[in-house]
Amino acid sequence: MLRIRNLNAGYGSLRVLKGASLHVSPGEIVTIIGGNGSGKSTLLTSVAGLVRAREGEIVFNGSEISAASPETIVAAGCSLVPEGRLIFDTMTVRENLMLGAYTQLRRGRRREVAEDLEGIYVMFPRLRERAAQLGGTLSGGEQQMLAIGRALMARPRLIMLDEPSMGLAPIIVKGIFEEIRKLREAGNTILLVEQNARAALRIADRGYVIETGQIVLEGTAEELLNNNDVQRAYLGKDYKSISDQS
């Protein structure tokens, strides 16, 4: 579904991604784990067309999109749930969701949009309860649900989530990840960037580990959880607990 080869991207003179290659197959949850500043978010924003790729190919559903505009990419079926949610605080929950349907409405798909909205209310009943409330008044977890709902309104084939657990209490994170798992069960394909490696690997099929803009490891979620480097760097296990666990 998504195939990236030798992607280079950055900001000004700063090179952030240095030749990253990865892929996501239909129906998969793929996670990218890495520390702060490793290039995870740049990777997603490059695919979304918000940051220009300097080199390399990004092929989505058979079409090269590395030079396409963000709205074309959304229309092609690739939606980003950005880091920090980026909810419009002064708009209502319903208005926020309808913004996500922008590309659908332009195609005159009013009936489909109404159906989708209903679907999202079924998935997140809390959003229905607060449909008329301003986005800025929601809790962090509710805002994350809203951000996911807004992305779904574009009927994406690939949903990219950037740090959905950020700033949320562990119990809320659990709920959000449960929703992500359900999204996949409903037939969606998901690319998930996370600092919370444990939570991400628990729901993912495969993953990539990125360090200073380079991918250093690819494997199934199980393999990555087994890998001692991953355990030390991202799962907070020291040597003793590793040996105890085995």
Place this chain on the structure above:
Amino acid sequence: MIYNSKYESMPREGLMQLQIERLQSTLNRVYRNVAFYKNVFDENRIDIEKIKSIADIRRLPFTTKEDLRKSYPYNMFAVPLRDIVRIHSTAGRTGRPIAIGYTRNDILNWSEQVARVLAAAGVSENDFVQIAFDYNMFTGGLGLHYGAEKLGASVIPSSQSGDVQRDIHVMKDYKTTVLLSTPGYALRVAGNLKEMGIHPEELNIKMGLFGAEPWGDATRSRIEESLRLSAYNIYGVNEMMGPGVSGECGEKNGLHINEDHYIVEIVDPASGEPLPAGAKGELVISTITREGFPLIRYRTGDMSSIMEGVCPCGRTTLRMERVTARTDDMFVVNGVSLFPVQINDILKKATGGAEPRFQIVIDNLAGEDMMEVRIEVVENMFNDEIKKVLALKNGIAGNIERELGAKTMVTLVEQDSLAAAAGGRTKTVVDNR
């Protein structure tokens, strides 16, 4: 049966993507974690970011057995030693041994590769698999053991007790259905059966997977006939984990390579230049999932070729021709690289499959290399008419020149005379230069 169709029958395009991803991440890891690779890439001014496709792999330097010997025991390991859960070793017959480290994931991947190779030959969870490889520092025994267990077969870790007849009793009593061993061992089993008065059909063995020694079709037929089983070729390299690099499927037409774990190339053993599919040369392998002991472009010293084209078995992976020779066996006559096995093939054809024993003697007279092939006369080469024997002799010389491009003299000698002259051990190539 295809054990893991997701990877073994993956569309080529997807496999190429997976290979480049894994190659790049392996390069990033070895550059960070293995001093040898950092130095060798820096010295050769290699920017690993420039490796953008599988074809770019040829820009990378080779890793040789000598490099591994120099780093004995642990300098090639890419992870801290505490992450290593197993260490195997090469025999070190030709120099310092090589220590090979495995992480937990390496062991899991290795088991998976072996399980695939066993399943490709038709081994299943219903089989009794007797492993007559040594269980020790050598990778054969334990490597196959883990794979057979993963497959769910009933594993009989008989090893080689040193007493073939005892092993045969195990085979008979435990109703072994699959034998894993060297081809040489299988032939010893056949010989001992005769001695013990056991008919091969009293055993339950229906197939055998043989490796760790070069062997050809003549040996295959001999094993199949004498043990009444179907024989399959498996291939592995100690430095690449061990068995599990490739194995034959039911078609018995080339060995399927586990390409999601290894990238395989064929190069000219003399120049190191890459050779196209179909051409015979040295097998060079890069690991792309290995954590503990990753190797880039390792020169295996094994001679093979890559077979392109789709296999009817449904696997999409490339196949390699069975390994028939080692680069160590290569000799050069007037600039032409030759292998004893090529001479053997020509003799086999000329004598109707007899494969007579032979010896190659090379001299240099006044700057010109002279090659002589001495052939022990076997029964079906005899003929009352001297004319026909001469024709056969000249025919062999002609075929060698035509097929291999090397002028040679052919001498027919008495049966067993070569071995007798050498005190029992015939040297195939005698180089007097």
